[in-house]
Amino acid sequence: MVSSVRNGARNGASVERSGARQVNRAQVVDENFIRFVQGLKLPAQPVDISAFGLSADELSELFESQVMSRQLDLMARKLRLENKVFYTIGSSGHEGNALLGRLTRHTDPAFLHYRSGAFMMERSRQVPGIDPVFDTALSFAANTADPASGGRHKVWGSKPLWVLPQTSTIASHLPKAVGTALGIELGSRSPAVDLPVPDDAIVVCNFGDASSNHSTAQGAFNAAQWASYQGLDVPVLFVCEDNNLGISVKTPPGWVENNFRHRPGMQYFQADGLDLVRGYGQVKAAVDYCRRERKPAFLHLDVVRLMGHAGTDFEVDYRSLRELEATEARDPLLTSARWLVESGLMRPEEILHLYETLRQRCLQAAKKADALPRLQTAQEVMQPLAPFSPASVAEEAARVPAPEDRLRVFGSEKNLPENQPPKHMAVQINRGLKDLMISHPNSIVFGEDVAQKGGVYTVTKGLYKAFSPKRVFNTLLDEQTILGLAQGYSYMGLLPIPEIQYLAYFHNACDQIRGEAASLQFFSNNQFANPMMVRIAGLGYQKGFGGHFHNDNSITALRDIPGLVVACPSRGDDAVKMMRTLMALSKVDGRVSIFLEPIALYMRKDLHAEGDGLWNTTYPPPGEFIPLGEPNVYHPEAQDALIITYGNGVPMSLQAARHVKEATGKATRVMDLRWLQPLNREAIAEMASQFERVLIVDEGRESASVSEGIISAIVENHDKAGPLPRIERITGLDSFTPLGDAAALVLPSVDAITTKLSALLDK
Numbered sequence: 001m002v003s004s005v006r007n008g009a010r011n012g013a014s015v016e017r018s019g020a021r022q023v024n025r026a027q028v029v030d031e032n033f034i035r036f037v038q039g040l041k042l043p044a045q046p047v048d049i050s051a052f053g054l055s056a057d058e059l060s061e062l063f064e065s066q067v068m069s070r071q072l073d074l075m076a077r078k079l080r081l082e083n084k085v086f087y088t089i090g091s092s093g094h095e096g097n098a099l100l101g102r103l104t105r106h107t108d109p110a111f112l113h114y115r116s117g118a119f120m121m122e123r124s125r126q127v128p129g130i131d132p133v134f135d136t137a138l139s140f141a142a143n144t145a146d147p148a149s150g151g152r153h154k155v156w157g158s159k160p161l162w163v164l165p166q167t168s169t170i171a172s173h174l175p176k177a178v179g180t181a182l183g184i185e186l187g188s189r190s191p192a193v194d195l196p197v198p199d200d201a202i203v204v205c206n207f208g209d210a211s212s213n214h215s216t217a218q219g220a221f222n223a224a225q226w227a228s229y230q231g232l233d234v235p236v237l238f239v240c241e242d243n244n245l246g247i248s249v250k251t252p253p254g255w256v257e258n259n260f261r262h263r264p265g266m267q268y269f270q271a272d273g274l275d276l277v278r279g280y281g282q283v284k285a286a287v288d289y290c291r292r293e294r295k296p297a298f299l300h301l302d303v304v305r306l307m308g309h310a311g312t313d314f315e316v317d318y319r320s321l322r323e324l325e326a327t328e329a330r331d332p333l334l335t336s337a338r339w340l341v342e343s344g345l346m347r348p349e350e351i352l353h354l355y356e357t358l359r360q361r362c363l364q365a366a367k368k369a370d371a372l373p374r375l376q377t378a379q380e381v382m383q384p385l386a387p388f389s390p391a392s393v394a395e396e397a398a399r400v401p402a403p404e405d406r407l408r409v410f411g412s413e414k415n416l417p418e419n420q421p422p423k424h425m426a427v428q429i430n431r432g433l434k435d436l437m438i439s440h441p442n443s444i445v446f447g448e449d450v451a452q453k454g455g456v457y458t459v460t461k462g463l464y465k466a467f468s469p470k471r472v473f474n475t476l477l478d479e480q481t482i483l484g485l486a487q488g489y490s491y492m493g494l495l496p497i498p499e500i501q502y503l504a505y506f507h508n509a510c511d512q513i514r515g516e517a518a519s520l521q522f523f524s525n526n527q528f529a530n531p532m533m534v535r536i537a538g539l540g541y542q543k544g545f546g547g548h549f550h551n552d553n554s555i556t557a558l559r560d561i562p563g564l565v566v567a568c569p570s571r572g573d574d575a576v577k578m579m580r581t582l583m584a585l586s587k588v589d590g591r592v593s594i595f596l597e598p599i600a601l602y603m604r605k606d607l608h609a610e611g612d613g614l615w616n617t618t619y620p621p622p623g624e625f626i627p628l629g630e631p632n633v634y635h636p637e638a639q640d641a642l643i644i645t646y647g648n649g650v651p652m653s654l655q656a657a658r659h660v661k662e663a664t665g666k667a668t669r670v671m672d673l674r675w676l677q678p679l680n681r682e683a684i685a686e687m688a689s690q691f692e693r694v695l696i697v698d699e700g701r702e703s704a705s706v707s708e709g710i711i712s713a714i715v716e717n718h719d720k721a722g723p724l725p726r727i728e729r730i731t732g733l734d735s736f737t738p739l740g741d742a743a744a745l746v747l748p749s750v751d752a753i754t755t756k757l758s759a760l761l762d763k
Contacts, residue, residue, distance in 0.1 A: 025315065026077045026307045029092065029328055033070075033355070036334050037341075037348050046344030054280045056345050062102060062122060062276050063336045066095035067358050069117030070333060072136050075362040077311050084370045085140045087154035088311030091117035093304040094241050095332050096273025097206060098122040099283040104204050104237075107197045109180050109491065110163045111173040111205040112156045113241065115305075119206075120156050120163065127160045133358075137365035143372045150384065150525030151375050159527045162197065164491070167523055170211045172511055174220035174238070175480050176530075177205035178296075179488020181236035182227060185294070187492040190470065192441035194493050202290045203488075206239035206301075209256050210246025216480055216511075223481040224296040225265035233294035237286060238266075240298065241273065243305040248318040256300055266296045273301040274332040277339050304330050384526035386563040386678075387589040390627070396584035397625035401439040406622075409434055409466050422616035426459050426602035428572030431619055432579050433460065433497070437467050439622075440495050440583060445472045447482055447499030447535075456501055457537065457602050479509035483534070487517050490530040495586060503538025503596070504552035514561045517592045522563065529590025533582045539568075540699055540737055540747050541600035541648050550599070551737040553747070556704040558594055559677040565593035565628070566677035570601060570650035573617035574632060574674060580625040596676070598647045607651055608658060615651060629680035631671050633687070638667035641761055642688060642725075644710055645697035646673040649748065653697050656753035666761050679709050685717030688725055693760050696729035699748055705731050726763060730756050 049059060073090030080088050091097075094115040101122030104110070112119060117136070124132035138146040139154045148157035148165050157165030166173045181203040188199035211217055221238065228234045240260070244251045261268045267289055271282035279301075286299040304327050308315045315324055340346040346354075375381050410416050417431040437443050445463055447455075451474045454461030464472040475482050479500055486496040500506045506513075517530050540551040558566045567582060569575035575597070585591040607614035634654060643653045650672045657668035671687055673679065688694050694714065698707040707729045718724055730753060733746040 023316075025324065025328075026074055029306050029331060030074055032328055032331065033333055033337070034352065037337050037351050037355070040338060040341045040348045042347065043342050043344065047339070047342045049277050049339065049343045052277045052280055053284065054277055056343070058102065058280075059276060059336075059339065059343070060345060061125065062098045063340060064354065064358070065098040065101065065118050065121035065125075066276075066333055066336055067355055068121045068133055068362070069095050069098070071355075071358045071362040072117055072133065072140075073307065074359065075137075075366050076140055077307070079366050080311055084366060086142050087140055089114050089309065090307055091115040092306035093243060093327075093332065094118070094273070096276065096279055096301060096303055097239070097241060099271075099273070099276065099279055100204060100206070100239060100287075103284050103287045104202065106161045108162065108201050109177075109197060109203050110161070111166055111177045111203070112163060113166075113206045113208060113211075114156070115208075115241065116156050116206060120158070120161075123161050123163070124158075130158070130160065133361055134365045134369065137362065137369040138372070141366065141369040141372075142374055143369050144375055144380070145369075145372050148525070149523050152381065152525070153523050155523055157524055164528050165520070165524045167515070167519065171207050171214040171217035171220070172515055174205055174207065174217050175223065175484020175512060176487035176491075176516060177203050177236055178220050178224045178227075178234065178481070179485035180491050181224070181234045181296070181488065182232065182485065183489040183492030183494060184235060185233040186444070186470065186489065187494060190442065196491075196493055200291060202235040202237055202287070204237045204239060206241055208246065209240055209242040209244065209251045210249065212240050212256060212259070219478050219480045220484065221263070221266065221298075223476060223478065223484075225263055226476050228265035228295050234296045235290050235294045236296045237290045238296065238298045239301055241301045241303045243303045245305055247309045247313070260298045260300065263298070266298050268298050268300065270300045271302070273303040274330055275335050276332070303332070306331060384524075385522045386591070387521065387526060388585075388628070389588055392588045393581065393584045394625070394627065396588050397580045398623050399439060400622040401435060405438045406435070409438055417619035418621040420619060422613065422618050423572060424603050424605050424616055425569070425572040425575055425597075426457055428617065428619055429459050429575050429579070429597065430461060430463075432576035433463060434466060435576075435622060436497070436579060436583050437463065437471065440587065442493060443471070443495040443497055443583070444489060445497045445499070446475055446485065448475055448477050448501055450474060450499050455499065457599065459597070459602070460499070479505050480512055483509050483512035483517065486532045486534065487512070487520075487530040490532055491528070495583070496532040498532065498534050500534060500536045502550055502552060503536050503554065504549040506536055507554065507557060510557060513564065513592065513594075518561050518564045521590060530592065531586035531590045533579070533586055533593050533595055535595045535597060537597050537599045539596070539598045539600065539647050540732070540743065543600070547739040548736040551743060553699050553701060553732050553737070555596070555676060555700045555706055558596070559706065559709070563592070564677060565591055565675075566596060567593065567674065568596040568598065568647045568676050569674060570598065570647055570672055571615060571617050573620050574626065577620050577624050577626040578674065581628055584625070585628065596647070600648055601651070604651065608655060626674065629675050629678065629683065631673050631675075631680060631683055631687075634670040634672070635667060636669060638669040639691070640666040641668045641693040641695060641757060642671060642691040643668055643695045643697055643753075643757070644671045644673065644684065644688070646676060646706065648699055649697040652748065652750045652753055655750045656757055659750075659754045660757050660761065664758065664761065668757060673706075676706055679706075679713060681713035681717055684710055684713040688714045689719060689722070691725050693763070694725045694727045695753075695757055695760055696727070697748055697753055698729060698731045700732055701734050702731040703734050707731055726760065728756065728760055
């Protein structure tokens with residue numbers, strides 16, 4: 001047992017010689033506090049803390065929040081050994097963030113680091129009826145009654161407290177915090193947006209000193225500075241809780257301060273997170289500045305990490321015992337207790353009584369939580385992952401915008417797109433976006449070069465002029481920021497349509513969709529959503545910009561994201577109708593979707609011969625849409641073979657089918673999937689069951705392609721009463737796409753499809 005803060009080093013040293021790995025540092029921290037308080041003496045003259053701007057009641061409540069957080073950590077360490085708790089990353093040493101819970105409002109959206117227990121305890125005071133101790137115990141125990149995630153993860157989250165659940169352990173929540181800050185300002189100026197928070201709200205997000213170095217964090221800081229530098233309001237408070245460690249890697253002394261003190265467009269503040277009294281005014285200055293000036297602020301909060309990174313972390317493997325004991329002597333609860341005694345607010349025995357009372361409260365809460373049900377079935381686990389309301393989505397997708405609004409945007413009855421001659425896909429998507437922005441006045445289009453330039457391929461041409469810079473605007477060149485902005489805007493009542501210029505660029509920021517956007521409904525038990533339709537130009541066969549970065553067929557990276565909808569049109573009319581469905585999915589069910597636009601088909605007009613115009617399409621009038629999962633079928637009367645394909649594969653397969661028909665007389669049906677995730681497995685299996693020969697044309701790479709999902713759909717849904725069809729496939733090779741004519745060597749071609757189809761029909 002360590003007898004006091006001061007003599008802990010001597011006793012700890014003897015333990016080190018007899019096996020330091022066996023010492024329970026949580027017990028050491030616990031006993032240190034008790035011994036320290038027992039040694040406190042009542043002052044002859046109480047200290048007046050009001051000089052620091054802090055009232056007696058505030059200090060008492062802040063301390064109680066700190067102790068609740070600490071006892072939750074101690075409870076988790078104890079009950080993890082009994083398999084009643086499943087998470088042991090704690091907040092000990094970071095309890096100074098209770099100041100943020102006090103000084104920000106419960107209507108200030110918060111994106112929290114995992115060491116934010118005291119913040120949650122303190123913010124919970126602002127809304128009656130919340131029991132943060134029991135709620136946290138439910139989360140620790142992975143119970144279905146957990147109000148944050150429904151038992152799916154230990155996350156800090158609360159709908160009434162505006163704490164959006166985060167699973168990130170690094171800094172991937174920072175870009176959407178910036179987006180939320182910008183969304184507050186954009187939403188407050190738009191009559192079409194029902195802003196869910198007060199227009200003077202700020203956004204708070206905290207993270208560790210190690211995470212501040214992450215590229216995602218740096219991108220978020222840069223985006224906030226970039227926007228502020230140009231005069232935009234960005235009320236985001238970045239809180240770096242600096243404990244000088246990234247698990248075992250030490251942060252160089254002075255690094256955070258010197259890195260952030262003099263950044264343009266972002267004000268730097270320092271605060272003592274180890275001392276509630278001295279830190280109160282420092283934290284308040286940062287919060288007040290951010291709210292008053294509507295500018296980004298960086299609050300550098302000095303904290304320590306106690307009890308290791310998590311329960312399985314043996315700090316003596318990488319920190320000396322002397323260093324551990326010096327850190328433990330800086331425990332913020334010691335300082336808080338000393339202030340309470342020296343100001344005459346509490347006697348030592350009252351502090352210890354509170355400490356033990358809260359210990360029992362946490363243990364009892366955990367015991368009660370352990371008795372409640374946990375997730376039992378896969379269906380329960382996945383229930384909030386991908387909500388789908390077919391009837392409501394269909395009603396929304398079929399909704400017709402007001403005729404007068406369409407006339408205002410398109411100019412006249414004659415100029416309405418449905419009254420125009422057939423056009424290629426790029427034109428039809430452009431017209432479709434205009435109609436969507438008319439139908440959804442809270443929608444916004446943004447990305448690199450989408451405004452005045454109209455996009456690299458002119459797909460967004462004219463939107464800037466038609467809908468103003470408030471709804472169509474350029475961003476800086478950073479895909480993580482673009483997708484982070486989309487999430488933040490959606491929280492504030494906007495319906496984002498971000499553009500990623502090329503599929504290869506999406507991979508730079510994939511985690512903003514995989515780890516953040518697509519996971520939110522799952523980890524919040526569908527309490528929060530970030531609806532959006534992300535437009536991405538991609539796939540191969542592009543002639544103008546060759547090479548890998550402008551010809552990327554890595555679709556598997558999208559299809560592997562749970563809950564994500566991936567749509568891929570092959571022609572203009574389909575594109576318009578599919579976009580209507582995707583926007584309806586976003587509005588009705590809060591879904592995140594990817595609209596994958598084949599670059600090579602943007603300008604394609606002809607199908608079989610130059611000038612035939614067969615790949616141009618007429619514009620589908622408002623009200624027409626394609627239900628999620630519904631394929632398109634060409635030559636439905638054909639019975640000799642079936643080709644299943646999508647995107648660029650559709651016109652190539654139709655050409656190959658015509659060549660084979662002319663050469664052999666045999667007819668081939670072509671099925672355009674259109675929806676790549678989720679695949680319509682039933683439709684695929686039903687169609688394949690009508691044929692003895694099935695060819696899959698998939699430009700994705702052989703080892704990771706859509707074709708694998710198609711084959712499994714056919715085989716696993718096969719009626720065992722009849723024979724399986726003969727299934728063959730042609731795919732892209734496992735190669736990046738080279739520049740120039742060599743690209744044709746690694747991608748499916750009309751000739752290759754024709755040869756493969758002919759051989760299949762001969763078998």
